[in-house]
Amino acid sequence: MHLSRRDLLTIFLGAPFAYAACSSESSSRFPEGEIVGQSVTLGHILRENRNFDVPPDNWETKNVAIVGGGVAGLSAAWKFRKENFNDFVLLELEKEVGGTARSGQGEPVNYPWGAHYLPVPFQENAELISFLDEMSLIEGRDAFGEIVVKEQFLCREPEERVFYKGRWYEGLYMTAGASDEDKRQYDEFQKQLDHWVNWRDAAGKRAFVVPIAMCSTDATVTSLDKISFADWLRQNGFTSNRLVWYCDYACRDDYGSKLDQTSAWAGLFYFCSRVRKSGAESQPFITCPEGNGQFVNHFFDKVKDNVRRSQVVVSVVPNEKGVDVICLDGNELRGIHCAKAIFASPMFTAPYVIRGFRDDAPFAANEFQHNAWFVANLFLKDRPKPRFTKDFPLAWDNVLYESPSLGYVTATHQKGIDYGPTILTYYYPMCAEENGRTKLFDYGWRDLADVCLTDLARAHSDIYELTTRIDIMRWGHAMISPRPNFIWSGVREKAMKPSRNIHFAHTDVSGIALFEEAFYHGLRAAREILS
Numbered sequence: 058m059h060l061s062r063r064d065l066l067t068i069f070l071g072a073p074f075a076y077a078a079c080s081s082e083s084s085s086r087f088p089e090g091e092i093v094g095q096s097v098t099l100g101h102i103l104r105e106n107r108n109f110d111v112p113p114d115n116w117e118t119k120n121v122a123i124v125g126g127g128v129a130g131l132s133a134a135w136k137f138r139k140e141n142f143n144d145f146v147l148l149e150l151e152k153e154v155g156g157t158a159r160s161g162q163g164e165p166v167n168y169p170w171g172a173h174y175l176p177v178p179f180q181e182n183a184e185l186i187s188f189l190d191e192m193s194l195i196e197g198r199d200a201f202g203e204i205v206v207k208e209q210f211l212c213r214e215p216e217e218r219v220f221y222k223g224r225w226y227e228g229l230y231m232t233a234g235a236s237d238e239d240k241r242q243y244d245e246f247q248k249q250l251d252h253w254v255n256w257r258d259a260a261g262k263r264a265f266v267v268p269i270a271m272c273s274t275d276a277t278v279t280s281l282d283k284i285s286f287a288d289w290l291r292q293n294g295f296t297s298n299r300l301v302w303y304c305d306y307a308c309r310d311d312y313g314s315k316l317d318q319t320s321a322w323a324g325l326f327y328f329c330s331r332v333r334k335s336g337a338e339s340q341p342f343i344t345c346p347e348g349n350g351q352f353v354n355h356f357f358d359k360v361k362d363n364v365r366r367s368q369v370v371v372s373v374v375p376n377e378k379g380v381d382v383i384c385l386d387g388n389e390l391r392g393i394h395c396a397k398a399i400f401a402s403p404m405f406t407a408p409y410v411i412r413g414f415r416d417d418a419p420f421a422a423n424e425f426q427h428n429a430w431f432v433a434n435l436f437l438k439d440r441p442k443p444r445f446t447k448d449f450p451l452a453w454d455n456v457l458y459e460s461p462s463l464g465y466v467t468a469t470h471q472k473g474i475d476y477g478p479t480i481l482t483y484y485y486p487m488c489a490e491e492n493g494r495t496k497l498f499d500y501g502w503r504d505l506a507d508v509c510l511t512d513l514a515r516a517h518s519d520i521y522e523l524t525t526r527i528d529i530m531r532w533g534h535a536m537i538s539p540r541p542n543f544i545w546s547g548v549r550e551k552a553m554k555p556s557r558n559i560h561f562a563h564t565d566v567s568g569i570a571l572f573e574e575a576f577y578h579g580l581r582a583a584r585e586i587l588s
């Protein structure tokens with residue numbers, strides 16, 4: 058795409074900032090790097106309308122095939138192995154498993170390419186706890202039966218800081234300079250959250266909890282899905298700029314969508330689902346340099362004998378005996394006769410891959426819409442210099458208030474390596490424009506690297522000098538969009554039912570992209586098959 062630098066920066070960072078960035082002539086050196094990951098093979102192959110006739114010698118038989126090796130597919134595989142069921146294969150199109158929770162290997166530490174934390178689960182989430190226990194992350198239980206995670210796996214202080222008008226402040230909500238009215242609205246907002254944290258339906262179910270399958274289906278709560286979070290804030294008299302920013306940040310951070318693109322149910326879910334009781338802090342975060350890559354690596358270790366990578370599943374054919382799964386292994390077509398399949402790849406791909414899906418659709422696949430992101434990993438030879446001696450120090454999560462990006466996470470933080478080289482993972486959700494996904498692929502490495510460095514330079518003037526390399530991942534279908542009228546519209550319930558021996562397990566089925574949701578659906582699908 059031929060755009061001037063100013064146009065490019067205007068699209069991504071806004072006109073005033075682009076103007077300022079382009080007027081100050083810079084002789085800064087530009088680091089090297091490349092676009093990595095996410096193969097676009099599947100899309101190309103399916104569009105080519107190829108013939109998928111498998112040579113007779115290339116057929117084999119397995120009881121179950123799992124399509125997709127993200128957290129959902131890996132969780133299903135983990136459950137199978139835990140239950141001593143071994144007659145299955147997991148097929149992943151990429152060279153590495155993990156999907157949006159995959160990580161990279163580097164120096165001085167590894168780093169995430171997407172998901173980077175998991176809040177400590179409540180005691181009710183027994184299967185997730187047993188997984189964390191298997192990883193030796195748990196130290197014991199507290200007096201109330203909640204798990205205690207070993208300190209080295211819990212996000213280290215300082216956790217978060219925000220850059221606002223030239224300096225860094227602790228936390229994410231901007232308390233510095235808040236007016237009395239800002240404070241009143243913030244307190245009132247907390248009261249509303251407390252109300253929903255304490256709320257129980259007639260059966261004793263919480264309004265918001267993880268996994269979503271445990272949430273109340275009472276209309277008092279689900280009706281919140283009908284309006285946007287922006288409307289909910291307006292209806293409740295919340296107009297304070299910093300509060301509105303805080304809520305918008307939350308939606309962009311967890312869902313890749315803005316306030317007015319997110320349902321009020323999803324907005325409140327973000328704030329309430331990980332708070333045990335009113336007044337309590339949200340559950341602490343489990344993290345490590347490679348983020349949720351640590352869980353992916355553990356899964357892989359347990360199930361690697363059943364995993365086949367670089368296998369593009371091009372056709373899933375239900376028949377009277379079960380399901381035939383056809384995949385492209387390099388240039389060779391291979392087929393697997395199975396009794397059942399777990400479909401753990403994004404739901405929108407179902408009509409393209411599953412034969413006959415469109416003729417008798419079990420659910421409306423086009424309702425599963427995604428937001429796009431780009432993620433950049435910057436390899437720094439040293440830490441950015443603080444602008445003031447009293448500036449709040451580098452944290453795990455570093456957010457830029459005036460930027461449409463989400464800022465960056467510091468990979469070395471959790472290891473307590475506070476000096477010398479580090480890796481910063483920069484996140485940019487493409488939610489400012491319609492068709493963010495299509496547009497994302499119009500931009501090449503140089504464009505996106507320029508956006509990232511220019512954005513970070515507002516807080517770190519030495520970023521060009523320090524960055525030796527910048528690699529970029531474009532996530533076209535990064536996260537399911539919990540837009541108004543989606544989560545409780547009924548479409549997810551239909552997708553959760555097996556259809557023609559195919560069980561759907563991708564996190565999309567929850568309407569929210571989270572590790573816990575992918576894990577829940579992977580286990581659900583595996584359990585359905587085992588039973």
Ligand SMILES: Cc1cc2nc3c(=O)[nH]c(=O)nc-3n(C[C@H](O)[C@H](O)[C@H](O)COP(=O)(O)OP(=O)(O)OC[C@H]3O[C@@H](n4cnc5c(N)ncnc54)[C@H](O)[C@@H]3O)c2cc1C
Nearest residue numbers: 125127128129150156157172173174370402564570571572
């Ligand atoms: C930038 C970003 C940040 C995130 N941060 C967090 C976070 O901090 N915490 C959190 O809990 N969640 C986070 N998430 C969400 C989290 O990563 C996901 O909810 C979860 O990992 C999804 O797992 P999944 O298996 O359902 O799907 P995916 O990760 O989408 O995996 C699907 C897999 O299927 C494969 N596949 C697709 N089609 C085929 C085919 N035809 N044949 C074979 N294989 C196929 C894909 O290659 C992929 O590996 C983040 C997501 C993104 C994009």
